[in-house]
Amino acid sequence: KAGVTQTPRYLIKTRGQQVTLSCSPISGHRSVSWYQQTPGQGLQFLFEYFSETQRNKGNFPGRFSGRQFSNSRSEMNVSTLELGDSALYLCASSLEAGPTEAFFGQGTRLTVV
């Protein structure tokens, strides 16, 4: 069974640009969550999607957005990139919504210059 797949693995963008990251969950999993990992702030929750609906959103500015498609694949978008957005973005998939174990992808390393 394939794991969680995140693309691309690495990205370099310039300040002010926008970026879209993609996540394909484990087959059969319907819930996808996104996390940002930085050395200073650690791992922080961005959002949670289930059946194409956002169930939860973390404390991030509106420049961070996401969506989920009918096949459970998810994308997150960051507009007007800032240097501080440089981070490892991790996607996690779960079988169902709610408090259950999550399986993580290897992440997308975003560098903003």
Added chain:
Amino acid sequence: AQSVTQLDSHVSVSEGTPVLLRCNYSSSYSPSLFWYVQHPNKGLQLLLKYTSAATLVKGINGFEAEFKKSETSFHLTKPSAHMSDAAEYFCVVVGPGNTGKLIFGQGTTLQVKP
């Protein structure tokens, strides 16, 4: 509010000696708790989970953790460290409500010396 505190940012052990990574949690109700491990340049791997069944939870690679409500602790242990255990470890609690939001501790870096 739910939170976790990992009491050590860095732990160093010799290969073959026991490992103890400490975690205290705060929760307004019976929590769901996890330990995840992250090897360099890799994603997070679930080591074990506690979901109000047995208080002693066994995980992968010889790790186990004991849920102690009276001490609000969920420490991770392993009897004998292996070089491949060197990684960062995260104690995690599920956020409030019927949510999949995970709240992470700040992490403990485990160094294993030969």
